[in-house]
Amino acid sequence: MDFNQNYFEIFQLPVSFDLDVDQLALRYRQLQSTVHPDKFVSATDHEKRLSLQWATQINSAYDTLRAPLPRAIYLLALKDVNIEDNPQLDPMFLMEQIELREHLEDIGEQEDSEAALKSLDAFKADVDARMAGLQLEFAAHYDADAGKAEQVVYKLQFINKLRQAADHLEEKLLDY
Amino acid sequence: MALLQITEPGQAQDPHQRKRAAGIDLGTTNSLIAGVRGGVTETLADHDGSHLLPSVVRYTDAGVVVGLDAMNAAQEDPLNTIISVKRMMGRGIEDLKGLGAQLLYEFAETDGGMVRLQTIAGAVSPVEVSAEILKNLVQRGSESLAGELDGVVITVPAYFDDAQRQATRDAARLVGLNVLRLLNEPTAAAVAYGLDSALEGVIAVYDLGGGTFDISLLRLNKGVFEVVATGGDSALGGDDFDRRIAEWLVAQAGYEAELNPKQLRTLLSQARELKETLSDQERATVQVAVDDFKFSGELTRDTLNTLMADLIDQSIKACRRALRDAGETSVANVVLVGGSTRVPAVRDAVAAFFGITPLSDIDPDRVVAIGAAIQANILVGNKLEDEMLLLDVLPLSLGLETVGGLVEKVIGRNTAIPVARAQEFTTYKDGQSAMLIHVVQGERELVSDCRSLARFELRGIPPMVAGAARIEVLFQVDADGLLSVSAAEATTGVKASIEVLPSYGLNENEITDMLKASIDHARADIDLRTLTEARVDAGRVVDALESALAVDGARLLSAADIKMLQQGLVTLQAVAEGSDPQAINEGVEMLGKASEDFAALRMDAAVREAFTGQQVKALEEDF
Numbered sequence: 001m002d003f004n005q006n007y008f009e010i011f012q013l014p015v016s017f018d019l020d021v022d023q024l025a026l027r028y029r030q031l032q033s034t035v036h037p038d039k040f041v042s043a044t045d046h047e048k049r050l051s052l053q054w055a056t057q058i059n060s061a062y063d064t065l066r067a068p069l070p071r072a073i074y075l076l077a078l079k080d081v082n083i084e085d086n087p088q089l090d091p092m093f094l095m096e097q098i099e100l101r102e103h104l105e106d107i108g109e110q111e112d113s114e115a116a117l118k119s120l121d122a123f124k125a126d127v128d129a130r131m132a133g134l135q136l137e138f139a140a141h142y143d144a145d146a147g148k149a150e151q152v153v154y155k156l157q158f159i160n161k162l163r164q165a166a167d168h169l170e171e172k173l174l175d176y
Numbered sequence: 177m178a179l180l181q182i183t184e185p186g187q188a189q190d191p192h193q194r195k196r197a198a199g200i201d202l203g204t205t206n207s208l209i210a211g212v213r214g215g216v217t218e219t220l221a222d223h224d225g226s227h228l229l230p231s232v233v234r235y236t237d238a239g240v241v242v243g244l245d246a247m248n249a250a251q252e253d254p255l256n257t258i259i260s261v262k263r264m265m266g267r268g269i270e271d272l273k274g275l276g277a278q279l280l281y282e283f284a285e286t287d288g289g290m291v292r293l294q295t296i297a298g299a300v301s302p303v304e305v306s307a308e309i310l311k312n313l314v315q316r317g318s319e320s321l322a323g324e325l326d327g328v329v330i331t332v333p334a335y336f337d338d339a340q341r342q343a344t345r346d347a348a349r350l351v352g353l354n355v356l357r358l359l360n361e362p363t364a365a366a367v368a369y370g371l372d373s374a375l376e377g378v379i380a381v382y383d384l385g386g387g388t389f390d391i392s393l394l395r396l397n398k399g400v401f402e403v404v405a406t407g408g409d410s411a412l413g414g415d416d417f418d419r420r421i422a423e424w425l426v427a428q429a430g431y432e433a434e435l436n437p438k439q440l441r442t443l444l445s446q447a448r449e450l451k452e453t454l455s456d457q458e459r460a461t462v463q464v465a466v467d468d469f470k471f472s473g474e475l476t477r478d479t480l481n482t483l484m485a486d487l488i489d490q491s492i493k494a495c496r497r498a499l500r501d502a503g504e505t506s507v508a509n510v511v512l513v514g515g516s517t518r519v520p521a522v523r524d525a526v527a528a529f530f531g532i533t534p535l536s537d538i539d540p541d542r543v544v545a546i547g548a549a550i551q552a553n554i555l556v557g558n559k560l561e562d563e564m565l566l567l568d569v570l571p572l573s574l575g576l577e578t579v580g581g582l583v584e585k586v587i588g589r590n591t592a593i594p595v596a597r598a599q600e601f602t603t604y605k606d607g608q609s610a611m612l613i614h615v616v617q618g619e620r621e622l623v624s625d626c627r628s629l630a631r632f633e634l635r636g637i638p639p640m641v642a643g644a645a646r647i648e649v650l651f652q653v654d655a656d657g658l659l660s661v662s663a664a665e666a667t668t669g670v671k672a673s674i675e676v677l678p679s680y681g682l683n684e685n686e687i688t689d690m691l692k693a694s695i696d697h698a699r700a701d702i703d704l705r706t707l708t709e710a711r712v713d714a715g716r717v718v719d720a721l722e723s724a725l726a727v728d729g730a731r732l733l734s735a736a737d738i739k740m741l742q743q744g745l746v747t748l749q750a751v752a753e754g755s756d757p758q759a760i761n762e763g764v765e766m767l768g769k770a771s772e773d774f775a776a777l778r779m780d781a782a783v784r785e786a787f788t789g790q791q792v793k794a795l796e797e798d799f
Contacts, residue, residue, distance in 0.1 A: 012787060027787060029400045033565050034786040035779065037594065037655040041327075041356050041555045044717055044768050047775045052654060054779060056594045063591065171500075175493075 006078060007061035017075060017139040021066060028062045068131075069160050072138050072153050079146045087154040097158050100127070104165060113173050120173065124166050131159050195326040197356070197556040198317045199364070199548025202306060202330055202344065204262040204413060205386030205515065207231045208542060209313040210549035211321050212558070217368075217549050219542045220320040228541060229316075233258045233308045235295035242312040251445070254437040255281060256295045260415060261309075263387045264291060264302040265347075266339030290343075306347035314351060327356040329552035331544050333388040334360035334571050335408040337617045338629050338659045345658070356555040358656040361385075362392035363403060363566055364547030365513040368538055370396055377508035378404070380498075382526050382534065383544075384491060385514040387413040391495045393502045399563040405502035405590050406571045407494040412487065414451070414516035420483040421447035421475070425464060429471035442466040454480050455518050481521045488525045495529055501590055510534040515541050568593055570653055572627075577614035581623045586651055589619065593653050600666070601647045607639040613649060615661065632661060638668050703757075710760040714752040717764050718745055721771055724778060732777045744770050 008015045011027045033039075035054035040047050064070045073083055107123060110116040134156050141148040198211045198220075206228040210219045219227045226244070234246035234257040241249070250257040258281070264272060269283055269291050282294035292299040310330075317325055330353075332344050341358055348355045362381035369375060376396050383390040390408040394401050422443040426435070435443065446464050453460040454477045463472040499505070510526060512534045517523060526534050538546065554564060569590045575583040576599065587597050601611065611634045618626030637645055646666040653659050664670065722745065729738050744767045751763040 010783075029397060029402070029565075029567075030786045031783065032567055033400065033563065034782045036565055036567070038357065038555060038565060042557055042716055043720055044771070044775065046768055046772045047720075047779070050775060050779045052594055052652075054783065055655070056596045056652070059592045059595050171497075174496075 007065055007074060010058065010061045011065070013065075015075070015078065017068075017072060017135070017142055019065060019071065024062070024065055028058065031058050068135050069153070069156050072135075072142075072149070072156060075142060076146060076150055076153060081146045081150050083150070083153060087151075089154055089158075090151075093155060093158075097162070100162055101165075104162070104169065108169050108172070117170070117173050120166060120170055124163070124170075127159060127163050127166060131156065131163065134159060194558055195556045196318075196321045196323050197549065197552035197558065198314075198321070198325050198328045199359075199545050199550070199552050200310065200313055200317075200328050200330045201361070201364075201542075201545035201548060202262065202309065202332075202347075203231055203385060203544075204260050204388065204415070205231060206541065207309050207313055208545040209317045210542070210545040211317060212549060212553050213321065217546050217553070219545050220316055222316055229309065229312060231259070231261065231309055233261065233305045235297040235300065237296060240297070240308050242308050251438055251441045254441055256297075258293060258295075258300075258305050260387055261302050261305040263411070264293075265306065266337065266341070266343035267291065267302075303343050303347045304350065306344070307350040310347055310351045310353065314353065325353070327354045327552060327556045329357050329359050329364075329548040329555065330355055331359050331361045331364050331548045333383075333385075333408065333410060334362050334390045334392050334403075334406040335388060335410045336657075337410075337572055337627050338574075338657070339627065340410070341657055345656070356552055358658075359548055359551055359566070360390070360392065360403070360406070360568055360571075360657075361544045362390050362406070362513065363394065363401065363568060364544045364551065365511055366392070366394045366396070366401055366547065367550050367564070367566070368543045368547035369509075369511050369535060370401060375509055378502070378504055378506075379509040379511060380495065380507045380530060381511045381513060382491075382495065382517065383408075383513035384516040384522060385413050386415050386516070387411070389413060389491050389494065391491070391498045393498050393504065393507065400565045400567065402567045402592075403569045403590075404504075405498040406569060407498040407501065409490065409494060412490060414514075414519075416487055417451055417484050417516065417519065418444050418447040420487070421450055421480065424475070424479075424483055425462070425471055428473055429464075429469060431469050431471075433468075435469070436467065439466045439469050443469070450475050451480065451519065455520060477520070484519070484521060488522055491522075492525055492529050495526075506531065511543075512536045512540050513543055568655070568657070570595065570657060572617045573619055574629075574651060574653070574659065575616050575618075575626070576649075577616060577623045583616055583618075583621055583623055583626055587653065593657055594655050596650060596652045598648050598650045601649060602643050603637065603640065603645045603647075604642055606642050608642070608645070609637045609639060610635045611637065611647065613661075613663075615651075615659070629659065630661075632663070634663050636670060637665055638670050640667075706757045707755060707760075710757040710764070711752050714748055714760050714764050717767055718749060718752075721745060721767065724771075724774065728774075728778050728781065732781060733774060737774070741767075741771055741774065 006015065010031070011024060013019065013024065013027070032055060035051055035058065037048065037051045037055055040051040043051070064074050076083065104123060107116050107119045110119070134152055138149050138152040138156070141152060196211070198209050201208045208219050208227055208229065210217060221227050222229070229243045230247040232243065232246040232250060234241040234249050234253065236256065246257055247259070250259060272283065272291060284292045284294055284299050290301055290303070292301050293305070314325060328348070330344060330348060332341055336344070344358060345355060362383050365381050365383065366379060369379070378393055378395050381390070381392045381394065388408065388410050389412040390406065392403055393405045394403050422440070425443055425447065443464065443466070446462065450460050450462055454475065457477070459474055459476045461472070461474050464470065507530055510530045510532055512523070512526070517536070517540050523534065551566065553559060570587060570593050571589060573585050573589045574587045575585040578584045586599050587595055601613070603611065613632040613634065614623070615629045615632065616623055616626040617629050620626055634647060637647065644667070647663055648666050649661060649663045651659060651661055721741065725738065725741060748763045748767050752760050754760070
């Protein structure tokens with residue numbers, strides 16, 4: 001098993017942020033149909049081990065590539081750019097984030113949960129639009145300037161967490 | 177103890193002979209076994225023609241009784257008659273207290289933390305009780321399929337955590353079963369329906385059994401079953417409906433003293449009857465008289481629905497969450513599994529929530545065993561041409577205890593398995609040489625709200641200043657959903673030794689003791705068994721390598737390598753005809769080693785060709 005193969009190579013897809021997710025899903029199923037441990041139940045121990053390693057590797061690759069944020073982080077790692085735990089961020093962006101967080105809190109404190117859900121829908125749409133914009137920005141910078149792309153990833157991380165917080169609030173409001 | 181088939185020395189085993197495979201549904205209330213006979217997958221009946229084996233085990237002076245006879249004795253001998261043992265699998269005493277009053281046994285805790293039940297035959301663990309049920313089913317399977325079983329698939333609730341899965345595997349080990357796979361019950365049900373009616377798209381499997389509730393969403397695509405979300409409650413089921421009815425009876429009777437075990441059993445079985453009657457009728461009369469408890473009256477379906485409403489709601493909430501986890505808003509089909517889905521209020525609630533009429537044309541009590549048998553038949557190698565594949569997920573997040581009793585998630589729930597994740601730790605004191613790691617499973621933030629799976633002690637960390645050591649702990653979850661952990665210090669490469677102390681499991685010594693106790697002590701039997709197993713193993717390796725050489729030898733290996741492997745085959749076949757099991761095992765290992773490179777080459781080639789091969793097939797299908 002060639003562990004030097006990168007995740008894109010495993011699926012025989014071009015190394016790029018823009019990725020055909022349906023194609024990825026199809027190839028994922030094709031690969032698992034070949035290597036999954038269910039296909040090696042009566043094989044030798046060595047083959048079972050190989051099958052387990054491959055199936056595990058393919059699952060990691062699929063999990064990493066199918067969502068935009070881990071895909072972006074992985075693409076940077078391919079250029080030896082590793083994400084910092086406490087990055088320096090543009091103060092303007094941080095201010096904006098604080099405001100968005102406060103807005104989300106306000107929505108959560110509304111008495112009327114119907115109205116809260118309605119404002120939450122609008123909030124989520126806004127966050128999704130920002131996320132889409134950042135993804136375009138990442139794709140534009142990645143080839144030429146990994147440093148700029150790295151900065152975009154930090155912003156994406158913030159937006160992603162905000163989106164999760166919005167989802168949690170929705171679960172709370174809908175009483176999941 | 178199940179013996180595998182023996183081939184006489186010198187008599188070649190036909191590699192294409194059909195193998196006997198079975199699916200086992202080890203249920204809370206009833207258990208079943210299914211197999212393929214004459215091309216039809218069906219549940220197998222006992223001598224009296226009944227398919228459902230009540231999951232009840234009674235210990236007596238004269239031996240162990242399993243099934244209906246045990247169940248009929250439950251009221252007169254409640255302490256020695258173990259029912260709903262599945263709820264105790266992989267659980268500690270504290271968990272069981274939370275499960276309520278219907279568990280009325282005398283418990284004793286073992287070192288491993290797993291409970292034991294005091295019976296007239298001594299203390300027994302839930303694993304041993306389950307093994308008795310398995311033994312009974314396997315015997316039925318061997319009789320129906322005319323021979324020892326080559327392999328089985330055992331189903332577990334999707335929501336079972338690692339300790340519960342491990343306990344199930346241990347039970348099978350006590351019976352000497354070759355477990356091909358632990359399969360999630362909802363996935364098994366989807367397989368049973370999927371192959372029958374060629375469903376495509378997202379299907380929801382709503383599985384309400386006696387003691388557990390599971391909801392799974394699967395995406396079906398050209399024979400590939402991809403589990404996209406699971407959820408549920410491992411302590412919600414039809415038993416809870418019964419308990420609600422029993423509580424209602426007590427309230428109606430105005431009975432205030434504490435119920436004795438016999439009264440409780442009687443009330444619960446009365447409650448069960450009422451529930452079943454009300455599935456067909458609008459009202460039912462009831463008369464109970466047991467010791468000083470007396471009540472007669474009438475229960476209507478409306479009242480019953482009120483009694484169950486919040487329990488059913490709880491299950492619907494889990495459905496909503498699973499749908500959300502999967503990122504779906506609707507499903508193409510809903511499949512009903514489990515006897516409790518016969519309750520009209522349950523069906524109505526499910527139909528209302530998903531907005532479609534659920535499928536129930538396969539008996540909801542049998543559908544899981546049938547799906548498991550289909551999978552077993554494929555895994556054992558009887559249907560090589562079949563393209564079916566199941567891709568399952570981890571049902572509950574795995575995490576580690578960090579400072580302050582908080583959980584650090586390492587692998588999230590609904591992650592596709594097999595999966596491996598590494599997590600790095602460091603020391604907090606100069607020269608620290610050991611570290612305690614606590615693995616938990618669950619979605620909550622506090623360790624105390626999650627299930628404790630195991631505690632690992634890492635020893636032999638090389639002395640370094642605080643924070644300098646980098647200890648990488650690797651979590652690997654296999655295709656059965658079972659976890660294993662290994663660790664190494666990254667800067668020096670020193671492997672830290674790990675001691676596993678399963679929180680609610682049996683340790684290796686306990687298993688060995690039970691195995692010893694369960695097999696006949698006659699030396700000759702053990703020797704014969706060892707020899708048989710060694711020969712079967714050798715036969716398997718020879719078959720596999722022969723067919724691999726036939727398919728891929730010429731294109732992947734040099735003539736010299738082929739010759740070397742062929743000589744190895746001849747040597748092993750000769751050794752396997754002898755009667756020294758150790759020599760056979762060594763031969764198997766040697767040939768395995770010699771063919772490792774070939775195996776790796778084959779796997780790499782298969783991966784390279786995965787897309788081309790299937791694309792050709794897809795094209796053929798289109799034309």
